[in-house]
Amino acid sequence: xxxxxxxxxxxxxxxxxxxxxxxxxxxxxxxxxxxxxxxxxxxxxxxxxxxxxxxxxxxxxxxxxxxxxxxxxxxxxxxxxxxxxxxxxxxxxxxxxxxxxxxxxxxxxxxxxxxxxxxxxxxxxxxxxxxxxxxxxxxxxxxxxxxxxxxxxxxxxxxxxxxxxxxxxxxxxxxxxxxxxxxxxxxxxxxxxxxxxxxxxxxxxxxxxxxxxxxxxxxxxxxxxxxxxxxxxxxxxxxxxxxxxxxxxxxxxxxxxxxxxxxxxxxxxxxxxxxxxxxxxxxxxxxxxxxxxxxxxxxxxxxxxxxxxxxxxxxxxxxxxxxxxxxxxxxxxxxxxxxxxxxxxxxxxxxxxxxxxxxxxxxxxxxxxxxxxxxxxxxxxxxxxxxxxxxxxxxxxxxxxxxxxxxxxxxxxxxxxxxxxxxxxxxxxxxxxxxxxxxxxxxxxxxxxxxxxxxxxxxxxxxxxxxxxxxxxxxxxxxxxxxxxxxxxxxxxxxxxxxxxxxxxxxxxxxxxxxxxxxxxxxxxxxxxxxxxxxxxxxxxxxxxxxxxxxxxxxxxxxxxxxxxxxxxxxxxxxxxxxxxxxxxxxxxxxxxxxxxxxxxxxxxxxxxxxxxxxxxxxxxxxxxxxxxx
Amino acid sequence: xxxxxxxxxxxxxxxxxxxxxxxxxxxxxxxxxxxxxxxxxxxxxxxxxxxxxxxxxxxxxxxxxxxxxxxxxxxxxxxxxxxxxxxxxxxxxxxxxxxxxxxxxxxxxxxxxxxxxxxxxxxxxxxxxxxxxxxxxxxxxxxxxxxxxxxxxxxxxxxxxxxxxxxxxxxxxxxxxxxxxxxxxxxxxxxxxxxxxxxxxxxxxxxxxxxxxxxxxxxxxxxxxxxxxxxxxxxxxxxxxxxxxxxxxxxxxxxxxxxxxxxxxxxxxxxxxxxxxxxxxxxxxxxxxxxxxxxxxxxxxxxxxxxxxxxxxxxxxxxxxxxxxxxxxxxxxxxxxxxxxxxxxxxxxxxxxxxxxxxxxxxxxxxxx
Numbered sequence: 001x002x003x004x005x006x007x008x009x010x011x012x013x014x015x016x017x018x019x020x021x022x023x024x025x026x027x028x029x030x031x032x033x034x035x036x037x038x039x040x041x042x043x044x045x046x047x048x049x050x051x052x053x054x055x056x057x058x059x060x061x062x063x064x065x066x067x068x069x070x071x072x073x074x075x076x077x078x079x080x081x082x083x084x085x086x087x088x089x090x091x092x093x094x095x096x097x098x099x100x101x102x103x104x105x106x107x108x109x110x111x112x113x114x115x116x117x118x119x120x121x122x123x124x125x126x127x128x129x130x131x132x133x134x135x136x137x138x139x140x141x142x143x144x145x146x147x148x149x150x151x152x153x154x155x156x157x158x159x160x161x162x163x164x165x166x167x168x169x170x171x172x173x174x175x176x177x178x179x180x181x182x183x184x185x186x187x188x189x190x191x192x193x194x195x196x197x198x199x200x201x202x203x204x205x206x207x208x209x210x211x212x213x214x215x216x217x218x219x220x221x222x223x224x225x226x227x228x229x230x231x232x233x234x235x236x237x238x239x240x241x242x243x244x245x246x247x248x249x250x251x252x253x254x255x256x257x258x259x260x261x262x263x264x265x266x267x268x269x270x271x272x273x274x275x276x277x278x279x280x281x282x283x284x285x286x287x288x289x290x291x292x293x294x295x296x297x298x299x300x301x302x303x304x305x306x307x308x309x310x311x312x313x314x315x316x317x318x319x320x321x322x323x324x325x326x327x328x329x330x331x332x333x334x335x336x337x338x339x340x341x342x343x344x345x346x347x348x349x350x351x352x353x354x355x356x357x358x359x360x361x362x363x364x365x366x367x368x369x370x371x372x373x374x375x376x377x378x379x380x381x382x383x384x385x386x387x388x389x390x391x392x393x394x395x396x397x398x399x400x401x402x403x404x405x406x407x408x409x410x411x412x413x414x415x416x417x418x419x420x421x422x423x424x425x426x427x428x429x430x431x432x433x434x435x436x437x438x439x440x441x442x443x444x445x446x447x448x449x450x451x452x453x454x455x456x457x458x459x460x461x462x463x464x465x466x467x468x469x470x471x472x473x474x475x476x477x478x479x480x481x482x483x484x485x486x487x488x489x490x491x492x493x494x495x496x497x498x499x500x501x502x503x504x505x506x507x508x509x510x511x512x513x514x515x516x517x518x519x520x521x522x523x524x525x526x527x528x529x530x531x532x533x534x535x536x537x538x539x540x541x542x543x544x545x546x547x548x549x550x551x552x553x554x555x556x557x558x559x560x561x562x563x564x565x566x567x568x569x570x571x572x573x574x575x576x577x578x579x580x581x582x583x584x585x586x587x588x589x590x591x592x593x594x595x596x597x598x599x600x601x602x603x604x605x606x607x608x609x610x611x612x613x614x615x616x617x618x619x620x621x622x623x624x625x626x627x628x629x630x
Numbered sequence: 631x632x633x634x635x636x637x638x639x640x641x642x643x644x645x646x647x648x649x650x651x652x653x654x655x656x657x658x659x660x661x662x663x664x665x666x667x668x669x670x671x672x673x674x675x676x677x678x679x680x681x682x683x684x685x686x687x688x689x690x691x692x693x694x695x696x697x698x699x700x701x702x703x704x705x706x707x708x709x710x711x712x713x714x715x716x717x718x719x720x721x722x723x724x725x726x727x728x729x730x731x732x733x734x735x736x737x738x739x740x741x742x743x744x745x746x747x748x749x750x751x752x753x754x755x756x757x758x759x760x761x762x763x764x765x766x767x768x769x770x771x772x773x774x775x776x777x778x779x780x781x782x783x784x785x786x787x788x789x790x791x792x793x794x795x796x797x798x799x800x801x802x803x804x805x806x807x808x809x810x811x812x813x814x815x816x817x818x819x820x821x822x823x824x825x826x827x828x829x830x831x832x833x834x835x836x837x838x839x840x841x842x843x844x845x846x847x848x849x850x851x852x853x854x855x856x857x858x859x860x861x862x863x864x865x866x867x868x869x870x871x872x873x874x875x876x877x878x879x880x881x882x883x884x885x886x887x888x889x890x891x892x893x894x895x896x897x898x899x900x901x902x903x904x905x906x907x908x909x910x911x912x913x914x915x916x917x918x919x920x921x922x923x924x925x926x927x928x929x930x931x932x933x934x935x936x937x938x939x940x941x942x943x944x945x946x947x948x949x950x951x952x953x954x955x956x957x958x959x960x961x962x963x964x965x966x967x968x969x970x971x972x973x974x975x976x977x978x979x980x981x982x983x984x985x986x987x988x989x990x991x992x993x994x995x996x997x998x999x
Contacts, residue, residue, distance in 0.1 A: 014809045018944075019925050025952050026918045030911060032959045036869040037907040044869025051866065052886045220667075220886040 053229065054219050057190075060210030061156055063237030065170060065200065067246040068279070068479060072161055074170050074201070079157035079296070080132040082140060083125035086117050088149030095147055102139040103129060130296045131157060158194075158201075158295040164288040165253050166244060168316035169416070169477065171199015172294035197294075199316070200240070200477065203415055207481050210237030238483035243279035243476060248272055251603035252284040255596040256583075268564075268583040268593075269317040269457040271475075272600050275465040275575045278473035278493035280414070282579075282600055283458070287313040319412075319419040322454035323582065327382045328538030328565045329403075329449025331467060331508050333391055334379055336402040338504035342394045345507055348374050351385035358441045362388050379511030380521045382537065384448050391447025396438055399446065400426035405499035406463040406472060413474040413494075414458060422459050425452035449538065455565075461580030464567040467509065468534070468575035470502050471495040509534055513572040525594035526568055528602045530611035534575075535568030535597065539588055561585035564592030570601050577604050643993035646927075649920045650971075650986050654684060654979075656901070656913055657972040663878060664893040664900045665974075667885045676893055676974050683976030687983030694987035698995060702988075703760065703935045706753040710779075713750030716743040717786045732792045744795045745981035747783040748802060752942030752985070754779050755806055760935040764809040770816040776806060793835060794966050798949055805945030806938070847963030860896070863888050865960050868902040868910075875906030893974040895966055898958040913972075914955070920986075921948055927993045936992040943989045947982065 036044065065074040082103075089095055092111075100107040114126050132140065132152065140152060158173050174197040180186050185206075189195065195209075196202040213234035218227045252270040259265060265286055272282035287309070293302050306314055315321060337343045353369035355362040364370065364384040370377065378386035391399070403409065409424030423429075425446060427438035445451040455463075458475060466472045473495040481488045498505075512534035515523040522537045540563040564586030569578040579597045586592025605611040658680060665674035702709070720734055720743055734741045758776055767773065780803035787796040807820070832841065847861065867883035876882065881903035883889055889896050902910050921944050928940035947970050954969040956962035968975050970982045 015925050015929055018808055018941075019922055022918060022921050022925075022948065026914055028961070029914055029955050029959060032961060033868070033902070033907055033910050033914075036865065036959065037871050037902070037910070038873060040869050041872040044866050045872065047866045048870040048883050048888075051863075051888050052882050218882070218886070220888075226886065 052218055052220070054217050056215055056217055058213040058215060058231070058234045059156065060212050060234035061236045062158065063208040063210060063483075064239045065204075065208070066239065066241055067244045067249075068242060068281075069245065070241070071246045073166060073242070073244070073246070074158060074160050074291075076156045077159045078154045079130065080137050080152050081127050081155055082129040082132055082136075083151050083153055084114050084128055085123065085125050085149050085151070086114060087122035090148050095150065098143065098147060099128070099140075099150065102143060103136055125151070125153075158292075160291045160295075162246070162250075163292065164290045165246075166249055166283070167199075167288045167291045168285040168318065169199055169242075169244065169283045170291060171201035171203075172197055172291045173201055174294055175297065198314075199416065200242070202417065204240055204478070204481075207238040207240060207483070211235040235484060238481045240481050241479045243274070243281065243479050244283065245281045245604075245607075247607060248282045248600055248603050249284060251599045252282045252596060255599040256284065256286045258595075258599075266583050266586060266592075266596075267311060267317075268581070268586060269321075270579065270581045270596055270600060271318050271458045271461040272577055272579045272604070273461050273465055273473075273475050275468045275473075275569060275578050278462075278465075278475045278495070279479070280458075280475050280477050281577065281604070283316075283318050283477070285315070285317040287311050289313045316416065316418070317582065317584070318457045319414060319416055320456075322420045322422040322456045322459075323563055323565075323584075324451075324540040325449040325453050325455040325460065326538035326540040326563070326565055327384075327449055328455070328460060328536050328567045329453055330382060330387055330447075331379060331512060331536050331567075332403050332406055332408070332463065333387055333394075333399060333447050333449075334375055334511065335406075335467065335498075335500040335504055335508050336399050337390050337394055338375075338507060339402060339500045340394055340398050342390050343375060345375055347390070348372050349378070349383075349386045349389040351383050353385075355385045355388040355444070357388065357392060357444050358439075360441060362444050375507065376511045376514060379508065379536065380514035380518060382515075382522050387447040388444050392440055392443050394443075394447075396443045396446055397426050397428070399443075400424050400429075402499050406466045408453075408455065408459055408463055412456075412458050412462050414477060416477070419458075420454075420456050422456050423452055423454040450541065457580045457582040459580070460565065460567045460582065461578050464536075464569050464580060465575075465578035466498050467505055467512070468569040468578055470497055470500075470505055472498055509572060512536055512568075516568070517572075523566065523568070523594055525591060526566065526598045526601065528570065528598060528605055528611055531570050531601070531605045532572040533568055533570040533598075533601060534572040535566060535594075537588070537594060538565030538567070539563070540565065542585065558585050561587050564588050566593035566597045568597045568601065570605070571610075576608075577601065637997060638994050641994045641997055643927075643990050646920065646923055646986070646990055646993060649916055649923065650983075653913070653916050653920065653971045654983075656916075657897070657979075658684065659878070660897055660901050660904075660972060661893055661974055663881070663904060664884060664897060666879070667887060679976055680974055680979065683979045684983075686976075687980045690980060690984050691987040691990075694984055695991055695994070697991070699936060699939065699988060699991040700933070700995075702753060702939075703757050706750075706757040710750040710754035710782075713743065713747045714782050714786060717747045717783065717790075719743070721786075721789055732787070732790045732795065740976075742975075742977040744783070744787050744790070744792065744799070745977045747787070748799055748946055749981060749985055749988075751780065751783050751799065751803060752939065752946055752988075755803060756935050756938035756942055759806060759809070759938040760933070763934060764806065764938075765811060767810040768812055770812060770819060773807075773810065773812070773816075776803070779803075793831075793840065798953070798967060801949045802942070802945045805941065805948070809941070843965070844963045847960075860889075860891075860964050861960055864896055864899045864958050867896075867899040868959060871903040871906040871910070873907045875902075875904050875909055878904050880904060894968055895954065895964075895973060896958060897973045898955055898969050901972070902958070917947075917951055921951075924989055927989055927996075930996045931992050932996055936995070940989055940992050943985045946985050 062076045064072055066072050096107045096110050100110055110128060113128055137152065144150065160170060173194050176186065176189050176191065176193045176195050181189060181191060196205040201208065211234060213232040215231035216229040217225050218229060220226055256266045267286050269286065270282055270284045271280065273280050289306055351364055351370035351373050353364050353367045365382065370381055370383040370385070373383045373386045377383065403424045409422050411419045411421050430436055430438045442451055446453060462475055474493040476490060476493050478490050480490055513532055515521040515537065516526050516533045516535045523535045526533050526535050542560055542562055564583040566581045567579065569575040579600050581593040581596045583592040583596065602611060661680050662674065662677050665676045720732055723734060732742055732744055734743060755776060758779060762775065780800065784796050784799050787799055863883065867881065867889055870876065870883065879885070881900065883903050884892055884900045889899055892900050901913060924940050924944035928937040931937040931940060950967045950970050953962060953965060953967045957965055957967070968978050971979060
């Protein structure tokens with residue numbers, strides 16, 4: 001047995017033990033390497049891939065929305081945002097001071113916006129400005145090299161070229177909500193996506209959205225992009241052509257804004273449709289808002305201002321609000337009277353200025369009375385007593401059936417969210433609603449549109465279009481959808497005949513033409529040179545008369561003022577366009593709403609080459625109509 | 631310097647020389663891969679510094695080879711005390727980096743004297759065991775002398791708050807326990823003392839993050855983003871190397887810098903990712919060959935000092951290598967111990983090359999009396 005020199009140790013003892021220990025340790029390492037690199041290799045390689053390959057979605061550009069003549073109403077433009085990556089900032093103080101000067105803002109404000117993120121958050125860009133204007137962009141770009149960690153980035157931003165002019169129709173964008181993410185048809189959306197939240201932007205979301213692409217990017221441990229591995233380009237969303245006519249929409253807008261200096265614009269709504277096919281040419285709701293505010297994420301101050309506004313500018317009054325129709329309802333009653341044989345063209349009633357029924361007295365708006373009145377005069381001068389007299393004979397249920405055939409009391413099918421149905425009362429409805437029978441006295445009020453009846457402005461336009469054509473047509477807003485796969489025309493609107501024969505309707509139309517065109521009519525304000533216009537005014541009482549009795553109109557608080565209605569179509573003998581105008585607290589149908597309808601009709605026929613452009617009238621053209629004229 | 635016997639060069643240990651320089655070459659190539667991603671086309675700074683350390687190490691190796699190691703037995707106490715003084719000087723001169731004072735910095739030069747303290751320790755231990763052959767040490771109290779020698783450097787390193795290196799130094803000294811003849815009772819006492827020390831360390835010695843590392847080792851998913859992160863990323867890098875590796879300079883984990891301290895403590899996982907099972911096995915075999923050859927040198931040495939010196943050098947390489955590889959492979963907690971000759975670190979490379987030169991020195995003089 002050999003010994004380690006001078007140590008008295010047998011080498012085959014301790015040294016071999018040591019060698020064996022070494023061998024054992026390295027054998028364990030080899031086994032472990034085998035386990036990791038051979039057995040688990042695939043799984044760990046996949047984990048490595050997940051570490052470094054990031055799949056990014058490339059958002060498609062949202063499609064344009066254009067009017068019937070191709071004028072762009074909403075498009076997606078490139079906005080430049082200014083980002084700061086905190087980890088890349090050198091000399092923070094200098095950078096922020098320089099940025100503040102370039103952006104004309106306070107350095108402290110910028111510092112506060114970026115904050116002091118820690119950990120991995122330091123590598124994430126912080127958005128300092130969402131939409132740089134050209135000057136700011138040019139300044140920042142010029143000094144970019146002196147500003148490490150500062151970068152500009154293009155991002156899509158929805159832009160509504162005419163601002164608030166058709167805000168309620170076009171709608172708004174917003175970040176997808178949690179409850180939406182859970183719904184089936186948002187299955188391929190993710191948190192943080194911007195989607196159409198209201199109006200057509202919401203209804204047409206599937207068409208406008210396009211198809212997103214994607215790419216795989218290799219990133220390093222800090223999340224920086226190193227290399228693009230592959231990419232599928234996104235597909236731009238469809239271009240949607242609306243039925244709206246921007247010129248007419250503007251005319252309606254101008255009419256609502258044509259007020260004496262210092263007064264707020266009128267409130268209410270105007271709807272114009274093509275009588276022949278239901279195309280919606282105008283849909284305006286006032287007060288309105290700027291949908292651009294929502295595009296980049298609305299700030300809380302603007303949001304509070306909009307939702308806290310007592311007049312609720314976010315509401316689309318054209319379809320979401322219904323109001324008592326007042327005398328605009330009389331033409332429907334007239335059609336029903338004729339159809340049910342209660343009256344003919346020559347039937348007369350005597351109007352002494354009031355009507356006694358069931359121990360109560362119902363007044364005509366004209367205190368001194370209209371005298372002997374036939375249907376033509378009753379419509380032209382809006383005689384209440386005529387309709388009281390014969391309405392009672394007709395009965396509420398026959399009236400209701402015919403009114404419904406004009407599209408009243410039901411959604412028009414316009415396809416926008418939140419459409420109100422309005423209300424056409426009947427004895428069955430009252431029983432259901434109040435558990436009470438219908439009293440004939442209620443028919444008296446209903447005959448002049450002051451009972452339970454409620455219309456939305458679009459229902460007024462649609463029902464008047466039905467008087468004009470004899471067909472109840474479903475209004476539509478979208479003409480066609482153009483995508484890379486082709487043009488998809490929307491099917492023509494459904495229409496069905498109303499429950500009134502054409503000769504009876506012709507009689508009603510004649511009366512309506514007299515309203516505008518003949519002396520003594522209540523709608524003279526809607527005359528358009530060169531074109532015969534048919535129409536009907538309406539005033540809906542907001543509070544009982546005794547609240548405002550004896551007050552000068554201008555002294556009545558706005559909230560207590562009557563609503564003004566005006567429905568019209570033209571040309572009277574071959575109707576093309578029907579208009580429904582509602583002016584909230586506008587006092588009188590004739591003076592409050594009539595001029596709005598006039599502006600829309602005039603513009604329409606001017607474009608058709610049927611009437612000369614209107615002369616600008618200087619000075620305040622407004623005349624106070626005598627109180628109570630309807 | 632005394633004239634050098636011609637026979638010395640006839641018996642030069644070319645095998646050991648080749649093994650060592652193969653490992654060094656692998657280390658340099660690996661370091662380049664681990665650092666070039668961040669260097670943007672220039673030669674990485676760490677790589678350049680390591681290259682300089684290797685060059686200095688090569689020169690030191692020549693100097694060490696020229697000196698007959700038996701002469702070093704006489705010089706051992708002086709070298710030991712000198713190394714201790716150098717180590718102690720850090721307590722006064724060194725700036726605090728990463729919570730400890732173990733670096734001497736002069737301009738862009740920095741030195742970790744603890745690495746040299748290990749050499750001093752090995753020389754001193756070899757001298758002690760040469761004079762008191764371990765085969766005759768058969769009582770616990772016989773270990774008092776070597777214990778005192780060991781206590782010097784370990785104590786100083788503890789004062790620097792460099793717990794990892796202190797434990798490592800302790801283990802290097804403890805290597806000699808393999809060779810003493812003490813009764814079972816004594817082993818029980820040593821075992822109990824070790825356990826006691828461990829408990830003491832856990833309670834008083836470890837900082838919170840060190841305790842956390844050990845807990846994270848026992849359950850890496852405890853906190854996958856903190857110290858567990860290193861273990862997980864290292865496992866992924868090693869495993870994704872597969873049989874043949876992702877290719878040199880092509881390991882995604884490495885090149886995208888998912889591995890923390892991939893050039894220093896986790897250098898082995900870079901190698902594992904880029905060279906795979908085959909590459910790892912080659913390096914491990916080279917290591918094992920160096921270590922086993924060291925034992926052969928110890929066996930063949932003609933005097934006790936040479937044997938004990940060789941055993942000390944083996945211990946000096948063995949412990950950090952085993953701890954480092956075990957850590958990279960997820961068999962041990964994350965402890966900041968570099969892999970000798972592979973990890974980035976100039977002092978480590980220099981000290982290990984000097985130690986290996988001592989081994990060659992013993993080997994080439996095995997026929998000289």
